[in-house]
Each structure stands twice: as structure tokens, then as C-alpha cells.
Amino acid sequence: MIAVSEKTTEMPGYQLHVIETDKYKTNTIVWRMKAPLDKENITKRALLPHVLQSSSANFPSTAALRSYLDELYGATLYVDLSKKGEYHIISFLIEIANEKFLSDPSPLLKKGFELLAEILTNPHKSGNGFDPETIEKEKRTLKQRIQSVYDDKMRYSNVRLIEEMCKGEPYALQVNGEAEDVDEITPENLFAYYQQAFLENEMDLYVVGDVKEEEVKSFASELLKFENRTPKEAAVPEINRKEKVHEVKEAQDVKQGKLNIGYRTNIKYGDPDYFALQVFNGIFGGFSHSKLFINVREKASLAYYAASRLESHKGLMMVMSGIDNKNYDQAVKIINEQMEAMKKGEFTDEELVQTKAVIRNQILETIDTSRGLLELLYHNVVAHADINLDAWLNEMENATKEEIVGVADKIRLDTIYFLTGMEAGK
Incomplete structure (x- = not known):
């Protein structure tokens, strides 16, 4: 508790x-x-x-x-x-x-x-x-x-x-x-x-x-006295859904390429499968034991860093990695393979248990500071939700392999952005 x-x-x-x-x-x-x-x-x-x-x-x-x-x-x-x-x-x-x-x-x-x-x-x-x-x-x-x-x-x-x-x-x-x-x-x-x-x-x-x-x-x-108001609500935006993956390469004077990949998760904070999405992200790319870190950085030695993070209120997941300019195709291929593995449920019970433990520790560490605690509580204001921290931890702890695969099925690759060096850009 x-x-x-x-x-x-x-x-x-x-x-x-x-x-x-x-x-x-x-x-x-x-x-x-x-x-x-x-x-x-x-x-x-x-x-x-x-x-x-x-x-x-x-x-x-x-x-x-x-x-x-x-x-x-x-x-x-x-x-x-x-x-x-x-x-x-x-x-x-x-x-x-x-x-x-x-x-x-x-x-x-x-x-x-x-x-x-x-x-x-x-x-x-x-x-x-x-x-x-x-x-x-x-x-x-x-x-x-x-x-x-x-x-x-x-x-x-x-x-x-x-x-x-x-x-x-x-x-x-x-x-x-x-x-x-x-x-x-x-x-x-x-x-x-x-x-x-x-x-x-x-x-x-x-x-x-x-x-x-x-x-x-x-x-x-x-x-602190202010006038009562009905706050302005954001309109639900027309999502810019792409027919095919949008690929952008931009050349600048950089030594190390920056490969950033954006996915639409189609899941937001407050949705029933949000907690399974957190576990998905942890296994996929959130931590140093995740698939992206192990396969893109450690095994293939393709990246200086490789990780993923969620934008919980927009339904996005971003993969960030730093690679040599010549390794673009190979890095994209291996990142895609990790996503396919997640969709097929190719992750072990050990990965599942380890990820849940790391997320739990991360949440407990966050609330060790008052600022971190307030950041977590404010999610409810943004999403008009009412999720307490115990419920958050319990839901995440109870996320099953099937639910995580279900989350993976909703995720769509949207945009690949690559900032590359001048030589590679020619």
C-alpha cells in the first residue's frame, strides 16, 4: 500500500x-x-x-x-x-x-x-x-x-x-x-x-x-481568489493517420545519426489497457534490460543508445537511438523485428517479472520526492481520471502476457525521422 x-x-x-x-x-x-x-x-x-x-x-x-x-x-x-x-x-x-x-x-x-x-x-x-x-x-x-x-x-x-x-x-x-x-x-x-x-x-x-x-x-x-469558470477544453484533433509509413531524412553537420521512430499506441492514460501498455514499453525499450537496448545496442552494436518512451496523454510511443549514419537500414530493420517479436508474444515470463519490478521501483522512486508525487497525481487532472497509485501498481502488476500482446496489436508505426550527417545525406 x-x-x-x-x-x-x-x-x-x-x-x-x-x-x-x-x-x-x-x-x-x-x-x-x-x-x-x-x-x-x-x-x-x-x-x-x-x-x-x-x-x-x-x-x-x-x-x-x-x-x-x-x-x-x-x-x-x-x-x-x-x-x-x-x-x-x-x-x-x-x-x-x-x-x-x-x-x-x-x-x-x-x-x-x-x-x-x-x-x-x-x-x-x-x-x-x-x-x-x-x-x-x-x-x-x-x-x-x-x-x-x-x-x-x-x-x-x-x-x-x-x-x-x-x-x-x-x-x-x-x-x-x-x-x-x-x-x-x-x-x-x-x-x-x-x-x-x-x-x-x-x-x-x-x-x-x-x-x-x-x-x-x-x-x-x-x-488566492479567482473567478469561477468552465475551463476551455481541447477539441479532439483530427489525427493525421498515414496511408504508409512516413520517412524523413534530414542532413546536418552531425557526427552521429539520430534515428527517431514514432508509433501511435491508440491507448491513453485512463484507458483500461494503459497499464499493460506501460509493461509493454518496459519490455520493448523502456529500460536497460529491454529488447531495444539488448538487441540494437548490445548484440548488434549498432547504437550508442536505444530506448523508447510513452506520451501517455497523446497515445504516442517514441523510439530514440543514436547510430552511425551508415547503419540506418540495419537499425530500422532490427527495431522493426523487436516490435514484431512483441506482437507475437516472444518475451519470457522472466522479462515480464523483471519489467514489472523495475516499473514498481521507478514509481516508488518517483514519489520519494514531492515533485515526483505531484507529477503522477496531476495525470488525473489532465485525463479527467481518478486512478490512485495503489490501483496503478496493482493493475500494472496484474497485466498478463495476453493483454500485453493485445496492446502490441494496437500499436502502429507512423513516422521514421533520421537526422544524418552531410556526407550520408548527399
Whole structure:
């Protein structure tokens, strides 16, 4: 049994989730904002949290804000962006010491709430827009973040695979937005979007730590009030299903080829066979004992790395491998053979048992940190599901060989993307 008791309360404009536990030395407060992915707003959304965490009305410079965090016994504040299925998620995270472990009894949790409210609702303004200097600084940094994907060829090839595979679907958009849209953002139009986001997004507040639910509720109701809303839901996209496998080769000045293969699993988080899919992925390519690692990297010595991962809310599985440019055909052939083996049920009971044990350990390791725990719990918000961690582990543990073969039968190869060197590309 994993003792995780999540208590959820409907607050004005958002859901409050309280997880009371003495497992962690710090208390964690996470604010999440979820909206459908769309090209018109994604670059503004990518910029907005960085502008908000950079300064506020009472802390008009990053230095002032960081200095205040130090006063709170080295509390941390950071923001994050992610894509889950057809949604773009903004996260603000504050991690703050539990005053029980300090000689100073000042109410740190309340100060954490006050800081979150300051960041979210009391921005550093100028006229009817954000502070122009902050906007310019954060726009430069956003351009660097977008550029960094192109400089990291492993990330770049994964982004390109998704662009090719999901062309015409919102999921093809990049989490940090588009470089060409950054310059069009002004202090005024970003402020207008900020107001719109706080009226339309689905918002969730998670508090995890050695806290009391009633105390958390009272801080939340006092400091964080928003208008009730019916959050915008993503439209179900028209899936870009291919008649035949879409193959793309792109030549750049790279020493090592990057072979990325995309499959449609046709299974999402919350579906009955999602847990069998997790076990499938573990046997196929998720771990160092998996078929891809053993057969593509170890036995055939074709790849520097070879692994697969799931996008649970979009129904995708991606295989990533680094190979010599000349080994493309052979690597694709062996990866296809591993998929065929899975479809035929050619895996042993030992592989099944080992994979389940590794997944179990991975989940237990994830919840060793409050951030990891919140990441797992948030899947339910995205998918409108209600799966607790014990059910997750039990369903995965009970997945049979037949169910895993059934999952394999649903998986369809969609797109092969290969980033190759200039010589091979000629």
C-alpha cells in the first residue's frame, strides 16, 4: 500500500489538492494552469510564467525576489512548461522549509502562500502592461531557450519527429513557442493574455508536506481568489493517420545519426489497457534490460543508445537511438523485428517479472520526492481520471502476457525521422 491521501476541495476558480504527509522535510506548493495548445497563444504562454517569476510589484527586481527567498531559509521558486496530450501546462513551484525543523517558529507555509499570491496576482506593471525592461530581458532568454533545442541534436530530432508525425495537430507545437512570434509580444498584449489566462485556464493548487488541511484551506481562501469558470477544453484533433509509413531524412553537420521512430499506441492514460501498455514499453525499450537496448545496442552494436518512451496523454510511443549514419537500414530493420517479436508474444515470463519490478521501483522512486508525487497525481487532472497509485501498481502488476500482446496489436508505426550527417545525406 502507498499511503497517499489526496484531499480535493473546490475553491473559487480552482481546485485545491492537499496531501498531508510527514515523508518530506520541506513543504511544496505547486500552482498549475492548463489550456488547449494553440499557435496563437503558445509563445505568450511560454513567456508569461518567466515574466511573473522574474519580479513583482513588491519585489520589482529579480535580485529583490531572490533575496526574499533567501530570507525564507533558502526557499526555492521556479517555473516549468510542459505539453500533455492536447494541453499546454504552466507550473509555478515553491519549496519551503517546514518550520517544525527550525528554531524560528515563524509561519513559513503562510509566507509561501503569500509569495505565490504575490507572483500570480500582483505583477510588476507599467501603465496597462508589464514592466518593459522585464519583458525585453525575458524575450531574449526565451529566444535562447528555443534556440537551445536546435543546438541539442538529441532533443532537436525528437522535436522534428513530433512535428512530422503530428503535422496539423496541436501537439506538433513546441512547448516554448515559436522564435518568429517572440518579437511580436509587447508588455500590453502579454498583460492582456495574462488576464485572459486567469479567466479561462483550468487551475489547480497542490500543497504537499507536513501540513494541516484546514490551515491550508484557510490560507488559500484568504490569499488566492479567482473567478469561477468552465475551463476551455481541447477539441479532439483530427489525427493525421498515414496511408504508409512516413520517412524523413534530414542532413546536418552531425557526427552521429539520430534515428527517431514514432508509433501511435491508440491507448491513453485512463484507458483500461494503459497499464499493460506501460509493461509493454518496459519490455520493448523502456529500460536497460529491454529488447531495444539488448538487441540494437548490445548484440548488434549498432547504437550508442536505444530506448523508447510513452506520451501517455497523446497515445504516442517514441523510439530514440543514436547510430552511425551508415547503419540506418540495419537499425530500422532490427527495431522493426523487436516490435514484431512483441506482437507475437516472444518475451519470457522472466522479462515480464523483471519489467514489472523495475516499473514498481521507478514509481516508488518517483514519489520519494514531492515533485515526483505531484507529477503522477496531476495525470488525473489532465485525463479527467481518478486512478490512485495503489490501483496503478496493482493493475500494472496484474497485466498478463495476453493483454500485453493485445496492446502490441494496437500499436502502429507512423513516422521514421533520421537526422544524418552531410556526407550520408548527399
